[in-house]
Amino acid sequence: MPRAAQRRLHVLRRPKLRQSWSKYNLYNIWRQRDPKIGFTDHETFFQQKWRAKGLLRAYHGEHIKERDWERMFSRRLLSVANMNPRYMAENDGSEMAAGRGSGRDIVSKWKQDTVEPKTITPYMNMAFAPMERRLDIAIFRAMFASSARQARHFVVHGKVKVNGKVMHYPAYKLNPGDMFQVDPDSVMFATGQPKKKGGSSARQAITNPQDNAEAEPAAEEAEGAEAEAAEATEASEMPEQDPETTDKPEAPKADMKPTRQAIQKLTKQAKSILARDRDVSTSQKQNLRSFLKRAKPLLSKAGRSTATPTDILDELNSMVKELNLSDAPAETAAAAAAAETPSTPEQAVAAAARQEPPRSIEDLNADELKALQRLIKEEEENPADPTKPYHTPWKPRDYMSPFAFVPQYLEVNQNVCSAVYLRHPVARVGSAEVPTPFGYQINQLAFNWYLRRR
Amino acid sequence: MTIKIRLARFGRRNAPFYNIVVAHARTARNSKPLEVIGTYDPIPKADPYDDSGRLHKDIKLDTLRAKYWIGVGAQPTDTMWRLLSMRKQVGIMEPKYRNQQPRTAPQLPADIKKPETPSA
Amino acid sequence: MPPRIPTKSSASSASALVRSSFASPCTSQCLPSCRAGFSTTPSRERSTNLRRAFLQWTRTIGANYRQPKPEGGPNYISNARSSALQPFPLNAQFRSSRVLDEQARELIWEKVMRQGETLKAVSAELGVDLTRVAAVVRLKEVEKDWISKGKKLATPYSKAVLSMLPTKSFRPGVQNQPLEPINELHIHTATQKQLFWPTAESRQFTREDAAKAFHAKMLSADKRVPHPELIQMEKNLLRGMSPDDARARFINAAEQSERKAAEKQMKKAMAEEQATKKVNTKRFEFRFKEVDSELVGKDGRAPNVVGWKYGMPHYDRKKGLVKIPTSVP
Numbered sequence: 001m002p003r004a005a006q007r008r009l010h011v012l013r014r015p016k017l018r019q020s021w022s023k024y025n026l027y028n029i030w031r032q033r034d035p036k037i038g039f040t041d042h043e044t045f046f047q048q049k050w051r052a053k054g055l056l057r058a059y060h061g062e063h064i065k066e067r068d069w070e071r072m073f074s075r076r077l078l079s080v081a082n083m084n085p086r087y088m089a090e091n092d093g094s095e096m097a098a099g100r101g102s103g104r105d106i107v108s109k110w111k112q113d114t115v116e117p118k119t120i121t122p123y124m125n126m127a128f129a130p131m132e133r134r135l136d137i138a139i140f141r142a143m144f145a146s147s148a149r150q151a152r153h154f155v156v157h158g159k160v161k162v163n164g165k166v167m168h169y170p171a172y173k174l175n176p177g178d179m180f181q182v183d184p185d186s187v188m189f190a191t192g193q194p195k196k197k198g199g200s201s202a203r204q205a206i207t208n209p210q211d212n213a214e215a216e217p218a219a220e221e222a223e224g225a226e227a228e229a230a231e232a233t234e235a236s237e238m239p240e241q242d243p244e245t246t247d248k249p250e251a252p253k254a255d256m257k258p259t260r261q262a263i264q265k266l267t268k269q270a271k272s273i274l275a276r277d278r279d280v281s282t283s284q285k286q287n288l289r290s291f292l293k294r295a296k297p298l299l300s301k302a303g304r305s306t307a308t309p310t311d312i313l314d315e316l317n318s319m320v321k322e323l324n325l326s327d328a329p330a331e332t333a334a335a336a337a338a339a340e341t342p343s344t345p346e347q348a349v350a351a352a353a354r355q356e357p358p359r360s361i362e363d364l365n366a367d368e369l370k371a372l373q374r375l376i377k378e379e380e381e382n383p384a385d386p387t388k389p390y391h392t393p394w395k396p397r398d399y400m401s402p403f404a405f406v407p408q409y410l411e412v413n414q415n416v417c418s419a420v421y422l423r424h425p426v427a428r429v430g431s432a433e434v435p436t437p438f439g440y441q442i443n444q445l446a447f448n449w450y451l452r453r454r
Numbered sequence: 455m456t457i458k459i460r461l462a463r464f465g466r467r468n469a470p471f472y473n474i475v476v477a478h479a480r481t482a483r484n485s486k487p488l489e490v491i492g493t494y495d496p497i498p499k500a501d502p503y504d505d506s507g508r509l510h511k512d513i514k515l516d517t518l519r520a521k522y523w524i525g526v527g528a529q530p531t532d533t534m535w536r537l538l539s540m541r542k543q544v545g546i547m548e549p550k551y552r553n554q555q556p557r558t559a560p561q562l563p564a565d566i567k568k569p570e571t572p573s574a
Numbered sequence: 575m576p577p578r579i580p581t582k583s584s585a586s587s588a589s590a591l592v593r594s595s596f597a598s599p600c601t602s603q604c605l606p607s608c609r610a611g612f613s614t615t616p617s618r619e620r621s622t623n624l625r626r627a628f629l630q631w632t633r634t635i636g637a638n639y640r641q642p643k644p645e646g647g648p649n650y651i652s653n654a655r656s657s658a659l660q661p662f663p664l665n666a667q668f669r670s671s672r673v674l675d676e677q678a679r680e681l682i683w684e685k686v687m688r689q690g691e692t693l694k695a696v697s698a699e700l701g702v703d704l705t706r707v708a709a710v711v712r713l714k715e716v717e718k719d720w721i722s723k724g725k726k727l728a729t730p731y732s733k734a735v736l737s738m739l740p741t742k743s744f745r746p747g748v749q750n751q752p753l754e755p756i757n758e759l760h761i762h763t764a765t766q767k768q769l770f771w772p773t774a775e776s777r778q779f780t781r782e783d784a785a786k787a788f789h790a791k792m793l794s795a796d797k798r799v800p801h802p803e804l805i806q807m808e809k810n811l812l813r814g815m816s817p818d819d820a821r822a823r824f825i826n827a828a829e830q831s832e833r834k835a836a837e838k839q840m841k842k843a844m845a846e847e848q849a850t851k852k853v854n855t856k857r858f859e860f861r862f863k864e865v866d867s868e869l870v871g872k873d874g875r876a877p878n879v880v881g882w883k884y885g886m887p888h889y890d891r892k893k894g895l896v897k898i899p900t901s902v903p
Contacts, residue, residue: 012624026639027628030651034664071894080758083799089808093781093795097773122667143735162902164503169898176705178902179712184728191731382730396734401642401649404738405661405670408754411706412673413713414732416720420709428758431669437662464882473881490881491867498858502903510852510859514880516867540853540860 009062009149016058017437019140020147023399029437037445052438052445059437060128061137063149068171069131073450077126079427122440125432127447129425132409132434135160135180136170141435142412142419143404144182145190146397154190159183174421181418185388192390193397287372290379408433455479459523459530459538461494462487470496474515474534476523491519494537513537520546646737659740672753674702674710675741676732682707683714694801694828700744701752704800757801764789803827 010024017032018025035055038048061069109115131137136152139160145151152170154160160167161181162174174180364372382393406412409426412419425433436443456479463483465471472494475487498509520538524530524546530538532550539547632640643649648659648670656663659670674682682700685691686707693711697704720727744750771787773779785794796805807824811817853860865880875886889895 012622012628023632023636024628026651027631027636029662030631030635032664076763079761081761082755083757083759083795085757085799085801085804085808088796088799088805089812092778093784094778097779099775125665125667165902167899167902172898173900175901179709179716181716184726184731188728188731191735394730394734396642396731396738398640399636401738402639402651402661404642404648404735405650406673406739408671411709411713413679413710413717414735415727415729416713416717417728417731418713418716420712422703422705422709426758426760428755431667433668435661435668436665439665440667462882471882475881486884489867490879492865493881508859509857510861512861512863514863514865516865516880519867537860540855540862 009147016062017055018062018147019059019137020149021397021400021403022147026399026402032437034439035442037442049445049449052442053449055438055442056128056436056446060131061134061148063152064131064134064171070450072130072173074130075451077123077427078129078424079121079123079126082428119430120440121427121429122432122443123427124440124444124447125436126425126427126434127443127450128436129434130173132407132425133173133421134170135162135167135172135174138174138180138410138419138421139182141407142180142410143191143406143414144187144417144419146400150190154182154186159186176421176423179418179420181416184417187417188388188394189390191397191400192394195389195391286376290376294379294384405435407435457488457523457526457528459491459520459528459534461531461533472496474513474520474537476519476528479529489519489523491516491523517546642734642738648740649738670740672740672742673736674706674753675736675743678742678744679710679714681744681746682710686711687715692825692828692832694803694832695825697756698801698804698824698828700750701754701756703754703756703758706754757799757804759795759799762788762792762798764792803831 009018009020010022010028012024012028015024015028015032017029035051037043037052043051057066057069132141136155137148139145139151139154140148145154155170155172156168158166158168159182162172162178164179164181167180384392386392388394407425409422409424410419411422427433457476458479459474459476460483461472462475462477463470463472473487473490474492474494476489476491477485477487481487492513492515494514495512498511500507500509515537524538530547535547535550539545539549639649639651648661650656650658650661650670651663652658652660653663656666657669660666660668661670662668678700682696682702685696686693693704693707696702697707700707702710717727742753765788767788769787773783780794781796782794785792796802799805803824806827807820810820810823815823849864851862851864853862867880870876870879875883891897
């Protein structure tokens with residue numbers, strides 16, 4: 001749908017709320033005041049309904065054609081009543097029918113000063129409940145994608161399975177009990193921090209979203225494909241590149257050689273320790289291996305045109321810092337490397353400060369050992385992997401937490417990026433399960449809009 | 455006129471689906487038959503949650519009616535003959551064509567001796 | 575031909591031109607580069623009041639929402655009237671519900687798969703919806719399967735998301751606060767109408783009678799709730815049965831009802847199996863299903879007649895009809 005894609009998703013002027021985790025959307029939700037439709041009499045009922053429906057449709061499936069939604073709409077609103085087993089055991093229901101004739105007398109509340117308002121069941125908030133059945137929107141609700149459009153993209157590109165089979169229809173309506181799985185890499189791409197700028201040429205083309213409000217939403221739809229492109233370029237860059245053959249030889253070329261030599265030296269040292277020493281403990285060996293594993297991408301990064309020696313040194317230092325709990329030779333080596341490589345004076349000072357008297361694994365106390373183990377485990381779970389289309393080690397994207405909720409009709413297992421659609425969303429006393437940004441009155445007007453000619 | 459048990463093609467392009475019908479031999483394929491006694495879905499399908507790669511085809515058949523029509527002289531077409539003669543389970547017809555397996559000599563009864571070669 | 579209106583970029587470059595002509599004397603130098611539509615120099619950002627307000631917000635209030643709270647828990651935008659668990663400040667009727675954390679999921683899986691407790695018993699004990707218990711076990715099985723196959727889990731993602739959500743954990747062997755109401759009754763459409771149903775005042779008009787009044791075939795609420803055994807247990811307690819006895823009876827009843835459901839399913843599958851004859855060939859399995867071709871209705875057009883129908887149009891390609899799969903088995 002070319003026309004819908006061209007329209008901007010997030011704008012600051014006359015904003016519309018969207019199903020998206022964009023910071024612009026967050027800002028718009030934050031500053032949205034109650035539209036107060038129907039509070040004054042200068043709007044006709046039709047105008048009120050029109051405006052309310054416009055507000056809500058911008059949020060609920062704006063990528064879905066109006067005609068399709070009209071077909072999907074149902075005037076049947078689902079709800080549940082909580083039945084207390086204790087109460088049901090005590091009463092058989094006749095107490096509700098009991099009138100004064102059967103001896104029941106209700107004391108009137110007329111003389112009370114205030115009457116507590118009754119809590120309503122917000123049926124009207126369920127106006128867009130049929131939308132929540134759609135696969136793409138359910139994926140967004142399960143927090144597997146950062147917007148409903150991105151969820152749709154995942155489905156179309158075959159990243160989603162329903163009950164173990166690839167389902168490429170975003171409009172598939174989930175049935176109660178359906179399990180949907182999204183490819184974990186896609187989920188981590190959608191919800192993780194983007195890769196640092198300059199990682200690949202495809203990324204560089206986009207201007208910084210911090211400065212450019214318009215670029216981001218436009219790029220959103222293309223982001224997945226772009227990421228794949230980025231992945232491809234990353235993969236092709238994996239073999240170590242000669243700095244001479246890269247596009248921009250001027251800046252990095254001069255300083256990279258010593259850094260690379262230092263890394264190579266470190267890895268060689270670590271390898272020799274692994275091969276030679278019999279008395280190295282298992283955890284130490286593990287540690288060393290993980291260090292070796294991480295040194296490899298760093299080495300290739302050093303060979304890349306865009307890398308700066310300070311970045312790499314920082315990373316190396318942090319790696320060695322993690323290592324130094326147990327491993328004295330590596331630490332001294334790192335310090336030596338830091339001294340060798342050309343770096344800023346601050347870093348040299350920092351490296352010198354870290355240079356403690358060497359310790360062996362026996363000197364570590366229980367807490368330190370535990371910390372070491374935790375560190376190793378974290379490293380295994382969340383490794384730095386340049387082949388991934390997202391920033392590694394993985395971190396949640398900015399402005400994600402205000403959008404973090406999982407509606408009750410879904411049960412999600414984040415570890416396997418799967419969720420089960422338990423049942424259709426329902427209303428109960430005081431709350432409705434459909435996540436909608438506006439309150440009862442706006443939803444009621446929208447519901448009435450769609451009720452016509454039905 | 456001969457009465458045939460045959461298939462009538464329905465479904466869509468590249469998605470065939472057949473009615474098993476009893477019809478006069480010279481009527482058009484999809485004209486209204488004397489009776490519809492079943493369906494045949496020739497597109498192989500896999501069972502859900504089955505990764506073995508084994509596929510199946512679904513056939514619905516009113517066996518009683520099929521037997522009746524054959525009893526009164528209806529002639530199945532070759533394809534229908536093949537379906538109706540599938541092993542013992544369906545076994546409405548004897549197989550029209552012989553088994554493709556290589557033939558083996560029938561076992562001789564025990565009391566009949568093999569003709570001995572004149573050796574003496 | 576439509577009227578030529580200056581585009582936004584050209585307008586902004588024109589203003590840039592004016593500005594540059596004021597700022598620097600080298601007008602002749604920048605003139606060609608500014609006029610060119612294909613200039614490689616990035617154009618200046620338009621900075622409106624709205625943008626400035628937005629950027630100001632990202633630096634002040636918005637900065638709170640950039641990262642999840644270091645201590646964990648929800649971090650929703652709030653105003654004066656909204657509660658802490660309200661993701662949308664204008665919708666007080668939608669609140670973020672708590673989700674089961676890793677330990678709670680593991681506990682449920684342990685109870686169902688290792689200790690062999692029934693879903694109903696686990697649901698009633700922990701206060702987790704029956705369908706949710708089943709879903710947790712199903713998802714946990716997938717997780718265990720992934721681990722056994724050596725597939726990588728999305729652990730960092732899981733940890734981050736669970737730290738942003740309000741979570742619920744259970745302590746094993748202790749009476750826990752329930753996660754959600756478990757005995758919820760679906761409001762049937764037939765019960766939503768108002769009835770005028772005169773009865774004698776002396777009559778005990780129970781839930782059973784009410785169901786009959788709404789629809790002849792409707793079951794009473796006591797039978798439609800997910801946990802009818804729980805009501806029976808409460809009745810037993812009211813009758814003075816000891817809590818342990820009542821509990822044991824409840825567990826027994828839950829087991830029985832689950833067994834009954836399983837048997838029903840089995841029976842259905844068996845009946846299906848008996849109605850089909852399977853013929854294995856080298857390539858395919860042929861499944862012959864017995865049907866009755868004489869059930870055609872009065873006019874021969876009954877909806878479940880065997881085979882593709884004659885003389886009736888098919889609406890399967892009609893506009894507005896669902897053409898994508900409606901279920902995945």
